[in-house]
Amino acid sequence: MKTLIDPFRIKMVEPLRYTSLRQRQAILKTAHYNPFQIQSDDIIIDFLTDSGTGAMSDRQWAAMLVGDEAYAGSRSFRHFQETVQEITGFKYIIPTHQGRAAERILFSLLVRRGQMVPNNTHFDTTRANIEYNRGKALDLVIAEGKIPAMRHPFKGNMDLGKLAALLDKHHQRIPLGMITVTNNSGGGQPVSMSNIAGAGELFRHHGIPFFIDACRFAENAYFIKLRESGYRRRTILSIAQEMFSHADGCTMSAKKDGLGNIGGFLALNDDALATEARNLLILTEGFPTYGGLAGRDLEALAVGLKEVLEEDYLKYRLRTVEYMGERLLAAGISIIEPPGGHAVYIDAAAFYPHIPPLAYPGQTLVCELYRLGGVRTVEIGSVMFGKHDPRTGRERPAAMELVRLAFPRRAYTQSHFDYAIETITQAHRRRRRARGLRIVWQPPFLRHFTARFAPLT
Numbered sequence: 001m002k003t004l005i006d007p008f009r010i011k012m013v014e015p016l017r018y019t020s021l022r023q024r025q026a027i028l029k030t031a032h033y034n035p036f037q038i039q040s041d042d043i044i045i046d047f048l049t050d051s052g053t054g055a056m057s058d059r060q061w062a063a064m065l066v067g068d069e070a071y072a073g074s075r076s077f078r079h080f081q082e083t084v085q086e087i088t089g090f091k092y093i094i095p096t097h098q099g100r101a102a103e104r105i106l107f108s109l110l111v112r113r114g115q116m117v118p119n120n121t122h123f124d125t126t127r128a129n130i131e132y133n134r135g136k137a138l139d140l141v142i143a144e145g146k147i148p149a150m151r152h153p154f155k156g157n158m159d160l161g162k163l164a165a166l167l168d169k170h171h172q173r174i175p176l177g178m179i180t181v182t183n184n185s186g187g188g189q190p191v192s193m194s195n196i197a198g199a200g201e202l203f204r205h206h207g208i209p210f211f212i213d214a215c216r217f218a219e220n221a222y223f224i225k226l227r228e229s230g231y232r233r234r235t236i237l238s239i240a241q242e243m244f245s246h247a248d249g250c251t252m253s254a255k256k257d258g259l260g261n262i263g264g265f266l267a268l269n270d271d272a273l274a275t276e277a278r279n280l281l282i283l284t285e286g287f288p289t290y291g292g293l294a295g296r297d298l299e300a301l302a303v304g305l306k307e308v309l310e311e312d313y314l315k316y317r318l319r320t321v322e323y324m325g326e327r328l329l330a331a332g333i334s335i336i337e338p339p340g341g342h343a344v345y346i347d348a349a350a351f352y353p354h355i356p357p358l359a360y361p362g363q364t365l366v367c368e369l370y371r372l373g374g375v376r377t378v379e380i381g382s383v384m385f386g387k388h389d390p391r392t393g394r395e396r397p398a399a400m401e402l403v404r405l406a407f408p409r410r411a412y413t414q415s416h417f418d419y420a421i422e423t424i425t426q427a428h429r430r431r432r433r434a435r436g437l438r439i440v441w442q443p444p445f446l447r448h449f450t451a452r453f454a455p456l457t
Contacts (some may be wrong), residue, residue, distance in 0.1 A: 032452035041291025044374030052255035054409030067296030073401030095291030156183030188340025190223035200246035219341030258302030359436030373423030
């Protein structure tokens with residue numbers, strides 16, 4: 001059949017509340033033109049994030065009913081631990097309430113002032129946790145990954161030549177290395193197995209531990225199956241296991257490819273580091289057999305981590321993203337090509353060529369999509385990744401000005417995506433009317449969550 005159907009049927013629904021254009025204009029103003037500050041009841045289609053926003057399966061809901069809520073020694077933790085160990089092969093599994101908690105523990109133990117952590121592209125919380133510990137987060141994605149319209153099967157790859165040169169010169173200042181799969185900030189683009197293996201080999205040569213940011217490991221494994229030679233007949237589980245075999249540990253927000261609404265973990269092989277991590281976990285998250293999660297959450301994640309490896313699900317997931325990408329390209333709207341695994345990324349600089357980076361074209365488009373259609377998205381550009389330059393006293397814009405539409409897993413149907421496409425194309429027809437925004441207040445870290453904006457006139 002030519003029609004790819006959703007590999008599930010719906011047995012529960014949640015009503016949407018429609019708002020008018022006039023209502024949304026008032027809501028935007030009250031929210032200081034920052035959709036993070038808009039109440040969820042005022043959103044029609046929510047593409048802000050795919051983190052914890054998906055629909056759980058009947059098997060996950062059933063598993064929650066047998067959750068063991070014991071403070072210590074929970075059997076639900078054992079179930080969760082065995083599942084993660086089977087997939088990753090790592091010895092120690094340390095649960096956390098979400099991925100950034102795992103990052104905080106890892107970087108608090110390893111990163112010191114002036115040290116550097118290379119990655120293909122750090123995401124916002126990863127970068128912020130490194131910088132909070134006075135380290136420097138370095139992005140070493142390949143050149144193709146910085147050009148939205150350029151097609152490459154693995155645009156998330158790390159530039160191994162740049163990594164080798166960095167390690168040769170500064171290995172004593174590098175406490176760990178990372179690679180993010182798929183590369184979220186770079187358009188949800190996959191990383192090849194050969195690239196993961198090559199990065200791991202370079203780090204091992206210098207005795208530097210290597211970690212995978214595994215939020216979307218299953219999507220990355222499916223891309224490897226589809227695009228990399230020698231993997232077509234392999235199972236997703238075996239590909240994922242091979243990916244993790246090249247690393248010394250991983251962090252994961254299980255709110256993505258764990259198919260859960262909350263949860264994450266830090267996985268390690270090093271005995272001493274695991275002991276330190278557990279001690280820090282007890283101080284801030286909870287006992288090592290729950291780590292800030294209820295037993296029912298651990299049960300749901302144990303099931304979700306297996307469901308995400310099902311090829312029918314992954315085929316539907318990637319095709320949904322591809323469908324929207326195709327429709328937007330056909331309408332003359334520039335996106336990161338080819339579409340990634342969990343989101344479509346609109347090139348806001350191309351969408352609004354008359355708006356300079358520091359008038360925030362991405363944030364402007366985010367506000368316009370909400371105003372026109374009640375569609376909430378997120379800016380990944382100079383609001384999220386712009387930097388203050390101490391030499392000039394000015395702000396340095398980000399490398400790309402993007403708007404991400406992250407798709408909640410198993411939550412929306414084709415009509416919802418078609419509605420969003422209609423909203424985007426309407427904004428594109430009106431694009432010359434947009435003027436940009438200015439920041440009127442911002443916090444020192446992760447400003448995109450709470451910054452306040454005002455329209456330029």
